[in-house]
Amino acid sequence: MSDSLGAYTPRDYIITVYGAFVRGFGDWVAVADLLTLLEATGTELPAARSTITRLKKAGVLVSERRDGRAGYLASAEFLAVLADGDRRIFEPPGETEATDGWTIVLFSIPESQRDKRHIMRSRLAALGFGPVAPGAWIGPARASDDARRMLERQKLTEFASMFEGQYKGFDTLPGLVAKTWDLAPLGDDYRRFFDHHRETLERWQLATPNGSVAVEQRSDAFVDYIKLLQDWRQVVFRDPGMPDVASPFAQLRGDAFFLFDRLRSRLEAPAREFVGSVIGIEVI
Numbered sequence: 667m668s669d670s671l672g673a674y675t676p677r678d679y680i681i682t683v684y685g686a687f688v689r690g691f692g693d694w695v696a697v698a699d700l701l702t703l704l705e706a707t708g709t710e711l712p713a714a715r716s717t718i719t720r721l722k723k724a725g726v727l728v729s730e731r732r733d734g735r736a737g738y739l740a741s742a743e744f745l746a747v748l749a750d751g752d753r754r755i756f757e758p759p760g761e762t763e764a765t766d767g768w769t770i771v772l773f774s775i776p777e778s779q780r781d782k783r784h785i786m787r788s789r790l791a792a793l794g795f796g797p798v799a800p801g802a803w804i805g806p807a808r809a810s811d812d813a814r815r816m817l818e819r820q821k822l823t824e825f826a827s828m829f830e831g832q833y834k835g836f837d838t839l840p841g842l843v844a845k846t847w848d849l850a851p852l853g854d855d856y857r858r859f860f861d862h863h864r865e866t867l868e869r870w871q872l873a874t875p876n877g878s879v880a881v882e883q884r885s886d887a888f889v890d891y892i893k894l895l896q897d898w899r900q901v902v903f904r905d906p907g908m909p910d911v912a913s914p915f916a917q918l919r920g921d922a923f924f925l926f927d928r929l930r931s932r933l934e935a936p937a938r939e940f941v942g943s944v945i946g947i948e949v950i
Contacts, residue, residue: 794906
């Protein structure tokens, strides 16, 4: 996260709305209802419409009419990407143990296909991998399944080999981590996330001392929940998931996740109820 905390594009909001809500309501939403939800976040409608069109052209959203209403279904690939992200978002990021080992991805891509080399590097980095040498990237063992799916989805398997193993030296594990990943900015991101959303939690604790969110507060809960998810995703997706023993900010990371989980528990249900009221589905 940078100083642009909370500065998101219409695409970010659409992805979060589908990931957090639309999946639970049949993977489809009417265009008019989607625009109403986006407008609640402060997204300008012309920008929202043009972004939806681009996502349709990219195959992320699939146009489909239901009961005479125009709407968009999340594509199978989009749903798979959202499912891959669930573990990174909702599981504690520091659960990896030093004894769990590592996933190693070796790859060699010819210069004539350097666009694929860029995709390989950027997607591995997004999964928490770091380069120990040209064409040799490592990540925590738990990233193995995510890496395999990414390589298959991007049709990069012919260029890569995957291994799992233990680190045998010669530097210390914290030393290896420090040389492979630049984690200092990530510690700042966790601190910024914690400070910002601690204020959000305190505000909701004052507004709802008994934990019950009134009907007229549900739209606010929806907006704050969307921003919570986006801020957390922005931070945790940059975290390679190092074991606490190798992380320079293990305590801060744990505190940030605890805060995320508490605020999520308070806002998720009323946010879903608000979305249900917009799209005409009763949330039980």
